Amino acid sequence: MARMSLNVNGRDVSADVPDATLLVELLREHLDLRGVHVGCDTSQCGACSVLVDGRSVKSCTMFAGEADGSSVTTIEGLADGAELHPMQQAFRECHALQCGFCTPGMVLSAIDLLERQPDPGESEIREWLEGNLCRCTGYHNIVEAVKSCAAAQRS
Amino acid sequence: MQDFALHRPTSAAAAVETCRGCDEGRYLAGGQSLIPMMKLDLALPSDLVSLAGIAELSGIRREGETLTIGAAETHAAVAESAEVAGAIPALAGLAARIGDAQVRNRGTLGGSIAHADPAADYPAALLALGAAIVTDRREIEAESFFAGPYETALEAGELIRAARFPIPEAAAYAKFPQPASKFALVGVFLARTAEGVRVAVTGAATTVFRADAIEQALERSFEASALDGLEIPPDGLTDNLDASAEYRAHLIGAMTRRALTAI
Ligand SMILES: Cc1cc2nc3c(=O)[nH]c(=O)nc-3n(C[C@H](O)[C@H](O)[C@H](O)COP(=O)(O)OP(=O)(O)OC[C@H]3O[C@@H](n4cnc5c(N)ncnc54)[C@H](O)[C@@H]3O)c2cc1C
Ligand code: FES
Ligand code: FES
Numbered sequence: 280m281a282r283m284s285l286n287v288n289g290r291d292v293s294a295d296v297p298d299a300t301l302l303v304e305l306l307r308e309h310l311d312l313r314g315v316h317v318g319c320d321t322s323q324c325g326a327c328s329v330l331v332d333g334r335s336v337k338s339c340t341m342f343a344g345e346a347d348g349s350s351v352t353t354i355e356g357l358a359d360g361a362e363l364h365p366m367q368q369a370f371r372e373c374h375a376l377q378c379g380f381c382t383p384g385m386v387l388s389a390i391d392l393l394e395r396q397p398d399p400g401e402s403e404i405r406e407w408l409e410g411n412l413c414r415c416t417g418y419h420n421i422v423e424a425v426k427s428c429a430a431a432q433r434s
Numbered sequence: 435m436q437d438f439a440l441h442r443p444t445s446a447a448a449a450v451e452t453c454r455g456c457d458e459g460r461y462l463a464g465g466q467s468l469i470p471m472m473k474l475d476l477a478l479p480s481d482l483v484s485l486a487g488i489a490e491l492s493g494i495r496r497e498g499e500t501l502t503i504g505a506a507e508t509h510a511a512v513a514e515s516a517e518v519a520g521a522i523p524a525l526a527g528l529a530a531r532i533g534d535a536q537v538r539n540r541g542t543l544g545g546s547i548a549h550a551d552p553a554a555d556y557p558a559a560l561l562a563l564g565a566a567i568v569t570d571r572r573e574i575e576a577e578s579f580f581a582g583p584y585e586t587a588l589e590a591g592e593l594i595r596a597a598r599f600p601i602p603e604a605a606a607y608a609k610f611p612q613p614a615s616k617f618a619l620v621g622v623f624l625a626r627t628a629e630g631v632r633v634a635v636t637g638a639a640t641t642v643f644r645a646d647a648i649e650q651a652l653e654r655s656f657e658a659s660a661l662d663g664l665e666i667p668p669d670g671l672t673d674n675l676d677a678s679a680e681y682r683a684h685l686i687g688a689m690t691r692r693a694l695t696a697i
Contacts, residue, residue, distance in 0.1 A: 345440075
């Protein structure tokens, strides 16, 4: 068992969990953040992506103990009350989701991209999102959403 | 997953010491290979010694004609490093195309070479550039480091601290990725150094290897036409669902040409 303290979506939390606990288990089962989705549990699909100190990681492929002292952002931490984060807003406006299963991971991964590259080209967006699989949309509108969010944030 | 104890030392010496005291101790770097293996019970450590809090394992430095990269540097950090881009741009480009963004944010140089996946990208760079692997107890030449699939010259509990790359005159890496995993179906790292041309191939066989015949041809003339008529035999190359040995042999030639045009 390890006692750890971290900041999740702006709130300081501490937890006592077995060392073999994955970050995704801590988030979903202990902190009840069910927007963190488990698609594959084999590091392939990116549905479980969250931001750890601002960078996207697959939370099924990181132990909770490794996040001790870090800040973690999940999809639940993006909106400000009723006001959506610009990336969420862009996904909504561009119809960038269908079943929505991949969406939390897509949104967080796309935020990580714009943090590092505020003006990505289409191929850069597609390459960046290679770690996030979507079985519904065909990706087109997801790419449009990222472009539109980038344009809105630059203006 | 089998339970284990997670240790978080803050120095390399403490990490080695902790690992030595454990039943089945394993170092944990980015976890991008080890955690999937643990989920499949392919690795059953009693203890994991995390390298994340050890400052002396990170850092990217150029000293004269040598570039040293700390074992704990992530693929993303290498891809984004101005130091790497200035010294060996092909290495930055290689790191930028490992797996996907999330894997690059966690996975590390040390983890990749210790894991020694036969289709991993870094081993090709280490072998072609004639890099040295610096551990807690010695320096190992890349040439004698990669011993087989998932096998290296590391002793039990030996910790990689850094890799030291001699800076080449020019270098390029071309990879034909397996489309789902992004690992190399075939990857060719080509380097022109003061000692000659060195070509290392990953993904094509059970371990990374140097393509002697291609090196000799390029030594005579450093251009794509030097490869005309050169037979690359499929003998000994991996033959599986992803690609036949013949196709891999063809890709070695194609990726070498691609690397040559990029140089
Ligand atoms: C979806 C996906 C796609 C990928 N695609 C690619 C790809 O295209 N190309 C590619 O090359 N790789 C790819 N990888 C593998 C990735 O690069 C891993 O990050 C890398 O193989 C292991 O590095 P790590 O830091 O995550 O190590 P870990 O998983 O933490 O450790 C791996 C092994 O190395 C040992 N180890 C770690 N650090 C040290 C050290 N300093 N000294 C001694 N032993 C150490 C560990 O004990 C363990 O046995 C992919 C992985 C995933 C999940
Ligand atoms: S659930 Fe983590 S990558 Fe699929
Ligand atoms: S919207 Fe259904 S998986 Fe992407």
